[in-house]
Amino acid sequence: LAKTTQPISMDSYEGQEVNITCSHNNIATNDYITWYQQFPSQGPRFIIQGYKTKVTNEVASLFIPADRKSSTLSLPRVSLSDTAVYYCLVAPVTGGGNKLTFGTGTQLKVEL
Amino acid sequence: GAVVSQHPSWVICKSGTSVKIECRSLDFQATTMFWYRQFPKQSLMLMATSNEGSKATYEQGVEKDKFLINHASLTLSTLTVTSAHPEDSSFYICSATPFTGPSYEQYFGPGTRLTVT
Numbered sequence: 001l002a003k004t005t006q007p008i009s010m011d012s013y014e015g016q017e018v019n020i021t022c023s024h025n026n027i028a029t030n031d032y033i034t035w036y037q038q039f040p041s042q043g044p045r046f047i048i049q050g051y052k053t054k055v056t057n058e059v060a061s062l063f064i065p066a067d068r069k070s071s072t073l074s075l076p077r078v079s080l081s082d083t084a085v086y087y088c089l090v091a092p093v094t095g096g097g098n099k100l101t102f103g104t105g106t107q108l109k110v111e112l
Numbered sequence: 113g114a115v116v117s118q119h120p121s122w123v124i125c126k127s128g129t130s131v132k133i134e135c136r137s138l139d140f141q142a143t144t145m146f147w148y149r150q151f152p153k154q155s156l157m158l159m160a161t162s163n164e165g166s167k168a169t170y171e172q173g174v175e176k177d178k179f180l181i182n183h184a185s186l187t188l189s190t191l192t193v194t195s196a197h198p199e200d201s202s203f204y205i206c207s208a209t210p211f212t213g214p215s216y217e218q219y220f221g222p223g224t225r226l227t228v229t
Contacts, residue, residue, distance in 0.1 A: 034218075043205045043220030043221050043223050044156070044205075044207075044220045045220070046217045046218070087156075099158060100146070100158065
């Protein structure tokens with residue numbers, strides 16, 4: 001499984017855009033990039049997933065360059081409730097589910 | 113979206129006793145479920161892969177005789193911590209992916225906080 005590297009922590013203010021970059025230099029051809037959010041004492045929650053270029057949903061955007069060795073999760077106009085740990089994972093998508101290896105994650109703290 | 117539940121949400125037990133944690137997929141079926149453990153301020157660590165109708169696959173360093181996993185049906189997996197000790201106190205989380213259609217998302221349960229006194 002590809003190893004990922006993220007900043008340990010980030011601080012932001014309400015209303016700002018937050019970009020969290022994840023490095024995954026040894027990503028494999030069949031690997032997808034998935035981001036999860038976790039609040040204290042809760043299970044992780046799926047945010048977004050992509051393979052290449054850009055993916056956007058109602059909560060975030062995911063930017064993946066052509067070489068796919070990194071990816072950036074973009075959260076538009078964050079609020080206090082976005083304070084959480086964000087995990088970047090790289091793994092193949094297979095039927096029935098696949099093992100996920102969680103890295104250290106990025107602790108995002110949003111202030112007023 | 114798909115929902116995974118866990119029961120109990122928290123449990124306190126005495127050292128030496130066994131504790132069973134249930135993981136259920138409420139609105140989908142899953143042939144594979146995963147069990148994770150998370151210590152305070154740390155990331156999730158995969159413990160084992162639970163396979164319906166067959167033995168679980170444990171990650172290196174996880175004692176299979178201590179952490180018993182049973183995947184009795186397509187919607188239920190159980191983790192039993194046998195002869196629990198204080199160092200087993202942790203946050204246990206399960207996850208599952210629907211086996212029909214694209215497995216783009218892995219759904220996580222809310223977690224179970226285990227405290228061994």
